Amino acid sequence: MNHAARTLAFVARFVVLGLAVAFVIGLFWPGSGAFLRERFTPPVIEHEPAAVEPAAPGAGTGPVSYADAVAKAAPSVVNIYANKLVTEQPRELYSDPVLQRIFSVPTGPARTRRQQNLGSGVIVREDGYVLTNNHVIANADDIQLLLYDGRVAKARVVGSDDETDLAVLKVDAGNLPAIHMTDAESRPRVGDVVLAIGNPFGIGQTVTMGIVSAIGRQLNLSSLENFIQTDAAINFGNSGGALVNAHGELVGINTSLIGQAVGAEGIGFAIPVQSAREVLDQIIQTGHVVRGWIGADYGAVPVSADSGLPSAARGVVVNDVSPGGPAALAGIQQRDVLLRIGDEDILDPSDLRRHEASLKPGDPVQVSGLRNGAAFNTTVTPAQRPPTAPMQALQGAAR
Secondary structure (H helix, E strand, O other), rough: OOOHHHHHHHHHHHHHHHHHHHHHHHHOOOOHHHHHHHHHHHOOOOOOOOOOOOOOOOOOOOOOOOOHHHHHHHHHEEEEEEEEEEEEEEOOOOOOHHHHHHHOOOOOEEEEEEEEEEEEEEEEEOOOOOEEEEEHHHHOOOOEEOOOOOEEEEEEEEEEEEEOOEEEHHHHOOOOOOOOEEEEEEOOOOOOOEEEEOOOOOOEEEEEEEEEEEEEOOOOOOOOOEEEEEEOOOOOOOOOEEEEEOOEEEEEEEEEEEOOOOOOOOEEOOOEEEHHHHHHHHHOOOOOOOOOEEHHHHEOOOOOOOOOOOOOOOOOOEEEOOOOEEEEEEHOOOOOEEEEEOEEEEOOOHHHHHHHHHHHOOEEEEEEEEEEEEEEEEEEEEEEEEOOOOOOOOEEEEO
């Protein structure tokens, strides 16, 4: 203990002596503290901030909201209420004709009731033209539109096209906001974000979001179908509504879906705006749609896996020829491979159907191809395409 006490006392004396010396120096040399700190403090090395690498193009640049697109497109989408009178026959108590004669019970006269069909439409011109689906307004005797601003207007049918399931309505009202339709250079691509706007189940205007799942879909191989497939929710009542891109521009008219009844989920279809525009223009000009027809059924060219040829071979193979039709009169036969029509190469069956539909009935066109490996040329005079019933066995119309 004595040794520790002596050591502590020795340290204390040196601390007191140091403080006394510092007091005297500070008294006679006031700036000594700053001088000593500047003299003996080690320099501080400043480090430059690390360089931040620029983000990859497109990374993190996606929109966090599609409200602007909806605000741009939604005012052009209307709710459609198509009313018609339906006659109901009296119901027989017995289905067996013998029992019906034995127990003859009067069933009363037939009665009529008003049936309302719900759907959607898109204002495509400021002078009152509206695009919708034909099945929404078919056989309706009274069509009412509920506009985005709450106004109700009566509409009349200008014309319809069963094959594409499109109809054009005309409404006489002012201040109608027409939607902006994309052009041919802005066709949707698989993976593009799309918004479906319509009136599902009559609950009011609703917006759903998804992506373009596929393009060029055909559910009926003999028709002109060229659907946009999307997983944006399309429900009953969405028919005729708008499918728009992330900029609020119209890319398609919602038309049908494959429902859960067949185990499907998230598979809806829309008519591309390019097809809808062609129908719109013809109906406004003439009241109906005229398409060319060569009178042949054709499909993809079969290519063997070990043939060395590309899987997507050019042209189509003729599967059948309508007796007395334009193709038969031109000498086209089964198993002929058609490669060119007019000035255009034939890429595949869908491509030929589009070319065929655009032909003017009565105007001859050159067709070339292969028959048993040998080249041939012929002239086909297309006729007007006969009406065909749209197929709705697989898909359900989104009424």
